[in-house]
Amino acid sequence: MSGPVEVEYTGVRELRGPLVVVEGVSGVGWDEFATIVLDSGERRHGLVLEVDRDLAVVQVLEDTAGMNRTGTRVAFSGSPMRIPVGAGWLGRVGNGRGEPADGGPPVLGGSYEAVGGAPINPVRREPPNDPVLTGVGAVDVLTTLVRGQKLPVFSAAGLPHLELAVQIAAQATCGGEPFAVVFAGMGLTHADTAFVRDGLAARSAARELVLFLNTADDPVIERLLTPRLALTVAEHLAFAQGRHVLVVMTDMTAYSEALREVSAARGEIPARRAYPGYLYSDLASLYERCGRIRGRPGSLTILPVLTMPAGDITHPVPDLTGYITEGQIVLSADVQAAGTYPPVDPLASLSRLMRKGTGAGRTRADHPAVAAQLIAALARSRQVAELADLIGRAALSPTDLRHLELQDAFRDRFLPQGTDEDRSLDDSLDRAWEVLLTLPRSQLGMLPADLLDTHAPPRREERR
Amino acid sequence: MTAPVDELDPVRAELLRAARAAAEATLDHARTGAADTLLAARTAAETVLAQARRLGEADGAEEADRERVRAAQEAWETELVVRAEVYAALRAEVRRGVRRALAREGVAARSHLADVARAALGPEAEITASAQGGVTAETPGRRVDLSADALADGALDRLGVRAETLWGPP
Numbered sequence: 001m002s003g004p005v006e007v008e009y010t011g012v013r014e015l016r017g018p019l020v021v022v023e024g025v026s027g028v029g030w031d032e033f034a035t036i037v038l039d040s041g042e043r044r045h046g047l048v049l050e051v052d053r054d055l056a057v058v059q060v061l062e063d064t065a066g067m068n069r070t071g072t073r074v075a076f077s078g079s080p081m082r083i084p085v086g087a088g089w090l091g092r093v094g095n096g097r098g099e100p101a102d103g104g105p106p107v108l109g110g111s112y113e114a115v116g117g118a119p120i121n122p123v124r125r126e127p128p129n130d131p132v133l134t135g136v137g138a139v140d141v142l143t144t145l146v147r148g149q150k151l152p153v154f155s156a157a158g159l160p161h162l163e164l165a166v167q168i169a170a171q172a173t174c175g176g177e178p179f180a181v182v183f184a185g186m187g188l189t190h191a192d193t194a195f196v197r198d199g200l201a202a203r204s205a206a207r208e209l210v211l212f213l214n215t216a217d218d219p220v221i222e223r224l225l226t227p228r229l230a231l232t233v234a235e236h237l238a239f240a241q242g243r244h245v246l247v248v249m250t251d252m253t254a255y256s257e258a259l260r261e262v263s264a265a266r267g268e269i270p271a272r273r274a275y276p277g278y279l280y281s282d283l284a285s286l287y288e289r290c291g292r293i294r295g296r297p298g299s300l301t302i303l304p305v306l307t308m309p310a311g312d313i314t315h316p317v318p319d320l321t322g323y324i325t326e327g328q329i330v331l332s333a334d335v336q337a338a339g340t341y342p343p344v345d346p347l348a349s350l351s352r353l354m355r356k357g358t359g360a361g362r363t364r365a366d367h368p369a370v371a372a373q374l375i376a377a378l379a380r381s382r383q384v385a386e387l388a389d390l391i392g393r394a395a396l397s398p399t400d401l402r403h404l405e406l407q408d409a410f411r412d413r414f415l416p417q418g419t420d421e422d423r424s425l426d427d428s429l430d431r432a433w434e435v436l437l438t439l440p441r442s443q444l445g446m447l448p449a450d451l452l453d454t455h456a457p458p459r460r461e462e463r464r
Numbered sequence: 465m466t467a468p469v470d471e472l473d474p475v476r477a478e479l480l481r482a483a484r485a486a487a488e489a490t491l492d493h494a495r496t497g498a499a500d501t502l503l504a505a506r507t508a509a510e511t512v513l514a515q516a517r518r519l520g521e522a523d524g525a526e527e528a529d530r531e532r533v534r535a536a537q538e539a540w541e542t543e544l545v546v547r548a549e550v551y552a553a554l555r556a557e558v559r560r561g562v563r564r565a566l567a568r569e570g571v572a573a574r575s576h577l578a579d580v581a582r583a584a585l586g587p588e589a590e591i592t593a594s595a596q597g598g599v600t601a602e603t604p605g606r607r608v609d610l611s612a613d614a615l616a617d618g619a620l621d622r623l624g625v626r627a628e629t630l631w632g633p634p
Contacts (some may be wrong), residue, residue, distance in 0.1 A: 004582070005580055006618075007585070007607070008607045008608070009605060009607075010605055011604075011606075024604075024606065073607055088625070088628065091540060092544075100548075102541065102544055102545030103545045104545070104548050105550075106551070107623070108628050110625045120565050201533050201534070202529075204537065205533050206538060331523055455465065
């Protein structure tokens, strides 16, 4: 035989909820991965939550139902959880702890990687560059996703964030370069799980998708693993195999709530709203795994989706996420109430790295100017709408009235899009021009004259 | 004797001519209207037909796309199930092979495995021969499984990606 002999510990002192307290252990560390064998021969898995002298507290991933104190054996792997990585994951569906959920054999990767990941050396990071086009006009034109960026979607209960996440995962492309999507679903209902699988069937059939699905009724500790598994698989696809990889993680609020539960089980001192004090650094340990590495092809882009409880953007999860990420796409209940999909609030949304991914040679030469002008015009439109509420529409100037028309044109002709409509960037930008040209040239000062001349030749009265 | 001339004949004739002319004009108008209506109807029918054809083609293309994705997905699911069966068959075969090898080696193998177990758990470990071959060893609170099946499973796990040659191209 080869390989070290695996010692199993049989001294189970206590079974409490999802926890197993094992005595007589030695050399066991925090977060170590454990395999638990039941009397029946069934195998389960766990993570070490706490070690004190010869006692180890193990959280069982699959729960402790059916386990006995006698006859249960626990073996510790000597390292944190590892997962096989490689192209074998493409087209596969795993559960929240990385086991196949599609009826197939285990995923046999060429190598194993620790799911905790290794942070990218800051001096070897390349700045994000070039776009990931999502086929969603409001995102591509106004908050362009850039390769290597982390750009969250801020949503609220009842808004179609899952539809948008699935649509982006189904449609995203990187200009014909090798591309893959890793989708991590956390705390999803079974109906949502079915929706995700159906929505991404074509991408999965094309072997461009890896799905990790943790459902709402799975143990919470698995929810902490799911994004880490997804990122570990994605890192290998990106940096070892040269693909551009988009990781969609939804719902990060469900993840953070799982973190809170596990922290409480560990007896840690709660911080704001009972989340652990390390929520910021824990979220950063996920989000900071995106990027590009100098000298290596491929990139890892992260699109986390989170729901703001009661729409509160100051809640710790969106608040701390906003400190780490590079902008946000905000979904609005008001836009949703008007029956518009996707209900993106353009003025609250921002992609901080957009300039690095747009313009000539990347998207289209007029893109940055059009996006900036459209945002400026929409901001003015909102002010005018507020003014109209105060003084009445009749008292507005003709220019102000044109701004109200622009707002309507934006909501009617630019924003609305079908959930399965893959809109080209050219189409989206042309629509943006159509909306902008509801204003007179004098109000389009952020657009260079040559661009304006191409898209809207000046009328006689404007030439004078 | 000549028949008396009705002085109203010219009037009658003129009325008759006017009536005939009006009837002819009405008929012409009706014919033109019918032709126009027919033309308009034909044009409308052609437009509706063209639109229906376009919609039908689009619906058909969408349905074909959906069908193609569904077929690809089903084929992939079937392939995964078969791969899982082949992998399970490999595991069963490896287990049988290890059992046969341990049975062939007999006491020597059992003695070697017992030494390995004692090295892990200490000399006081209680060694028990496993029914399928190999041994298990136990001390209070600790256990080592060196049975044939455990050894086979460990070997298969270490095989890793090489097992993919089972379903990869030769």
